[in-house]
Amino acid sequence: xxxxxxxxxxxxxxxxxxxxxxxxxxxxxxxxxxxxxxxxxxxxxxxxxxxxxxxxxxxxxxxxxxxxxxxxxxxxxxxxxxxxxxxxxxxxxxxxxxxxxxxxxxxxxxxxxxxxxxxxxxxxxxxxxxxxxxxxxxxxxxxxxxxxxxxxxxxxxxxxxxxxxxxxxxxxxxxxxxxxxxxxxxxxxxxxxxxxxxxxxxxxxxxxxxxxxxxxxxxxxxxxxxxxxxxxxxxxxxxxxxxxxxxxxxxxxxxxxxxxxxxxxxxxxxxxxxxxxxxxxxxxxxxxxxxxxxxxxxxxxxxxxxxxxxxxxxxxxxxxxxxxxxxxxxxxxxxxxxxxxxxxxxxxxxxxxxxxxxxxxxxxxxxxxxxxxxxxxxxxxxxxxxxxxxxxxxxxxxxxxxxxxxxxxxxxxxxxxxxxxxxxxxxxxxxxxxxxxxxxxxxxxxxxxxxxxxxxxxxxxxxxxxxxxxxxxxxxxxxxxxxxxxxxxxxxxxxxxxxxxxxxxxxxxxxxxxxxxxxxxxxxxxxxxxxxxxxxxxxxxxxxxxxxxxxxxxxxxxxxxxxxxxxxxxxxxxxxxxxxxxxxxxxxxxxxxxxxxxxxxxxxxxxxxxxxxxxxxxxxxxxxxxxxxxxxxxxxxxxxxxxxxxxxxxxxxxxxxxxxxxxxxxxxxxxxxxxxxxxxxxxxxxxxxxxxxxxxxxxxxxxxxxxxxxxxxxxxxxxxxxxxxxxxxxxxxxxxxxxxxxxxxx
Numbered sequence: 001x002x003x004x005x006x007x008x009x010x011x012x013x014x015x016x017x018x019x020x021x022x023x024x025x026x027x028x029x030x031x032x033x034x035x036x037x038x039x040x041x042x043x044x045x046x047x048x049x050x051x052x053x054x055x056x057x058x059x060x061x062x063x064x065x066x067x068x069x070x071x072x073x074x075x076x077x078x079x080x081x082x083x084x085x086x087x088x089x090x091x092x093x094x095x096x097x098x099x100x101x102x103x104x105x106x107x108x109x110x111x112x113x114x115x116x117x118x119x120x121x122x123x124x125x126x127x128x129x130x131x132x133x134x135x136x137x138x139x140x141x142x143x144x145x146x147x148x149x150x151x152x153x154x155x156x157x158x159x160x161x162x163x164x165x166x167x168x169x170x171x172x173x174x175x176x177x178x179x180x181x182x183x184x185x186x187x188x189x190x191x192x193x194x195x196x197x198x199x200x201x202x203x204x205x206x207x208x209x210x211x212x213x214x215x216x217x218x219x220x221x222x223x224x225x226x227x228x229x230x231x232x233x234x235x236x237x238x239x240x241x242x243x244x245x246x247x248x249x250x251x252x253x254x255x256x257x258x259x260x261x262x263x264x265x266x267x268x269x270x271x272x273x274x275x276x277x278x279x280x281x282x283x284x285x286x287x288x289x290x291x292x293x294x295x296x297x298x299x300x301x302x303x304x305x306x307x308x309x310x311x312x313x314x315x316x317x318x319x320x321x322x323x324x325x326x327x328x329x330x331x332x333x334x335x336x337x338x339x340x341x342x343x344x345x346x347x348x349x350x351x352x353x354x355x356x357x358x359x360x361x362x363x364x365x366x367x368x369x370x371x372x373x374x375x376x377x378x379x380x381x382x383x384x385x386x387x388x389x390x391x392x393x394x395x396x397x398x399x400x401x402x403x404x405x406x407x408x409x410x411x412x413x414x415x416x417x418x419x420x421x422x423x424x425x426x427x428x429x430x431x432x433x434x435x436x437x438x439x440x441x442x443x444x445x446x447x448x449x450x451x452x453x454x455x456x457x458x459x460x461x462x463x464x465x466x467x468x469x470x471x472x473x474x475x476x477x478x479x480x481x482x483x484x485x486x487x488x489x490x491x492x493x494x495x496x497x498x499x500x501x502x503x504x505x506x507x508x509x510x511x512x513x514x515x516x517x518x519x520x521x522x523x524x525x526x527x528x529x530x531x532x533x534x535x536x537x538x539x540x541x542x543x544x545x546x547x548x549x550x551x552x553x554x555x556x557x558x559x560x561x562x563x564x565x566x567x568x569x570x571x572x573x574x575x576x577x578x579x580x581x582x583x584x585x586x587x588x589x590x591x592x593x594x595x596x597x598x599x600x601x602x603x604x605x606x607x608x609x610x611x612x613x614x615x616x617x618x619x620x621x622x623x624x625x626x627x628x629x630x631x632x633x634x635x636x637x638x639x640x641x642x643x644x645x646x647x648x649x650x651x652x653x654x655x656x657x658x659x660x661x662x663x664x665x666x667x668x669x670x671x672x673x674x675x676x677x678x679x680x681x682x683x684x685x686x687x688x689x690x691x692x693x694x695x696x697x698x699x700x701x702x703x704x705x706x707x708x709x710x711x712x713x714x715x716x717x718x719x720x721x722x723x724x725x726x727x728x729x730x731x732x733x734x735x736x737x738x739x740x741x742x743x744x745x746x
Contacts, residue, residue: 022090049117134395144224163191212368255467295625686724
């Protein structure tokens, strides 16, 4: 079978001198021959290539389906003797191994090529030591397929970790997917296999042909592949980056203010369906401008790492180091990130270290044995998702994931990682019944290996990449998720507040007449608001699988549904914590999200009769973000209890919530949320007597948002009438189903 090679041009000029057949080389031992042919040899370089022997230098090549193989030295071509099964060998009367090439004839012609088996290992001892110790923080530079010049020759270095394999070979479109000609060598105790293949460069498709210790042979995609074929094809692709970044200014200033003391408003996006059919580069022309126009500080991208099934939304990853090829190349993805940074928008990436799918061409039982997954089947299989969990107690597996987190931040300039399904990692009994799990060494249910991994990942990322943030999707009351690792915490920068999300949505779903009986569902979040550094997430999980969109969760007719949604969003923006909103919800899409067609952009078409209703909600979101960014009281002290004061949290009969947010200088913002459909005139609210007047800066009932325009024009002056345990009070009109923000009048 032909080994396609472009390292040397076809000969030109005078023809090489007439060939003279070499004497036969000493025959291979039968066991060595059989192991090479069956892909079970750990050291093919000891048998193939050129080696000193009595009387000269022996050359041996393994080229299945070749008609003949010749060795060319100083322009002299000497045919090798066929030994059958694709072996060719011969001895030249030389005193030292020369520079040489091979001339290989196939049925479709001849090619002159470098011999892969004349090269020294292209991976250094330090790399191998770090791999073995599980401390290689740039693992992608040691493992995988790396185009490079080695010993003065261009080609690709292939390396893979497969410690249980008897043998590993490289197969690709350049070998007609037969790995016989390219067995790899074992580099010792690290479990790494290596082969430099000259002439193979970017764009080549490949896999590793692994022979397990049980004798079975199978093809596996590269766990460290930086690019892949477009699914459902599964080959890995040799690639290198040529993108020239233009975001140096962004990177230099992104860490100037700690994220929990800065504005942080996130637009969550599923890239393949945001504008279906657009590539990374086409998205770069529209997504940054849209996000910037709406005032979001960041986008959060649902997983972009390669995944075989689009319906998983990227949460069942097979290519942890490869952006999905559905939308373009890795450099195309870099181009998109660069464009977002130029627009002043940060990029958060969903990252999935909790589990991986069982596809037989990917990570599962990679070298014939459990490798990335635990050997104990009770622990290996995730009971909820039909996937394998990672063996986080194994140093090499932990290194694979820690380096992967660093990889996305360093190679793609990602500004943060939102870590998926953290709760499923932290508990040994997560979704498992009694008898399906084993307690830890202390007799507890905590997964100590997962804790150590998350601490190592966070500490490493924060140390290596200044200015990034990590966020945990963690749905339990685990203590210290955002506490620094040196204080015993997990070390995340932020945590999704799943309790707030659940309780507030349950409250909003009630008819207003019943809400007074559920008032605490909106106030309870303040009991624990400062236990962690929180993000308030209204994510994709809340608008799929029959849950309906945000606006469809609201009670009442269409007017009331929109009014409820507008009031809810403004109350959310005024609540301590950062904000996250999923695409399509910014304009009150009525249908729940589907990855097949994405947001219903037609709702914003001026030709659509109800376009103004949807545009009004989007205008509100834009104004919320604009006011938010300009009001330090709403973000500067998100993690400081001194930055929040209740005015009234127990007005259940009125369905009213009122509180103050305070910035570092004590400048307040007063937020009032009224979730009853009635208008309340002359409603008295207690206020501090230090503010001489208040001005309405936001009212979700404004006509421009689609409301009834019940507003409070002019300046509201405090009266020396104590109320709500405050020395002064103001009277104002509360619009129906609305949130109002007041700031000190200038």
